[in-house]
Amino acid sequence: DVKVTQSSRYLVKRTGEKVFLECVQDMDHENMFWYRQDPGLGLRLIYFSYDVKMKEKGDIPEGYSVSREKKERFSLILESASTNQTSMYLCASSLQNTEAFFGQGTRLTVV
């Protein structure tokens, strides 16, 4: 079975904190993605990576950064958390031109 694992299901952080969300996949996929999902807005792409140490901005990268030092791991960093970053964060991975597989999601609340 394919597996994408996100480090936390639920997180509560304070405004201004630096937040790390970790994602690991065991399928040797070259592509990895970070989305956020909000009611009525659907899934919006934050960043993606198509190779180790490569990263590309998605549609809403402001306030976020990413790191991909190893093929299986893709980290999302909130440099200084704000309340408008309260959301469900979803990590996914894929091979080129095939379906993406998602992790279980991290519900982040910034207070």
Place this chain on the structure above:
Amino acid sequence: EDQVTQSPEALRLQEGESSSLNCSYTVSGLRGLFWYRQDPGKGPEFLFTLYSAGEEKEKERLKATLTKKESFLHITAPKPEDSATYLCAVQAPYKYIFGTGTRLKVLA
């Protein structure tokens, strides 16, 4: 601009009442159309991939079809456990573009 539109936003069915969900898309050079199921508080679960017009895929009570402009997810004789949000996505170069989903509720 690449875009995916799903309809209806929400659908309530009686158990056994068949129906279809729609996914309309515009994308320059379709590389794949994907259907997912998402339960509340969880990540999307992959259902089907369709690559070319005329292609069909089936799994239990679900059947996905594809034309040049849209895809349908047909649900035959649904059960309450089919209640979920169904998401459609297309692949643009290096990324996936999602619709906002159809929330399906099947009543016993």
